[in-house]
Amino acid sequence: MAVQGKTLSDLRKRLGWTQQRLADVSGYSDRLIRKAEAGGTLHADTIEVLALSLSTAERPVFPEDLVVSMESLVREVSQAYSQSEGQLVSKIHQYFADDIELRAAGDPRQIPFAGTWKTIDGVDAFWNFFFRVLNRPDKRIYAPMLIANDTTCVSFGREVVETAEGGLKTESFVSIKYEFRQGKIVSIDDFFDTAATAKILREVQAQSAARSIEPLDN
Known part of the structure; x- marks a missing residue:
């Protein structure tokens, strides 16, 4: 599934995280994070993990938020x-x-x-x-x-x-x-x-x- 790269980047920056920080929290490589923020295609399970990693109690993030334009x-x-x-x-x-x-x-x-x-x-x-x-x-x-x-x-x-x-x-x-x-x-x-x-x-x-x-x- 194609990722809305800017949305992913905005949500990461909202937390004050670097790409490396998101990589560490999600368990993926910083290369994958860069690919996602460039609008690359990822497996649905990977997108779900990224959404969960970016979620907070006050502002949950859902997989759909990362793929819908x-x-x-x-x-x-x-x-x-x-x-x-x-x-x-x-x-x-x-x-x-x-x-x-x-x-x-x-x-x-x-x-x-x-x-x-x-x-x-x-x-x-x-x-x-x-x-x-x-x-x-x-x-x-x-x-x-x-x-x-x-x-x-x-x-x-x-x-x-x-x-x-x-x-x-x-x-x-x-x-x-x-x-x-x-x-x-x-x-x-x-x-x-x-x-x-x-x-x-x-x-x-x-x-x-x-x-x-x-x-x-x-």
């Missing part, structure tokens, strides 16, 4: 977001842990989809709700910049969104933090320009309220 999975999520919108979870649910949590920034009193959404069903409900409130006028594939470290991958980009009602638009930064465990996404933290988003939603509410009190023509 976080960047590839996040790109799949971004593509599903672009192409499937509110139905994206049906396309990529296999990438999510059963106990996944999604935390969307903002005040729920101003941004109705803000808050914490739990389990795969909760994440599915979030995206359905999100796309009932906002649309993506630009239908091109969203391709954010990715930075991976340890068991975390963060995406950075910009998106134009418009209100489903009224068509008011705003451009926002989007920063999403994905936390992985056992090769699956266990948490998502979604940050964006909450002030700009809340502003256009308030304007939609104001327009709707104004229409509701317009006098009827005699």
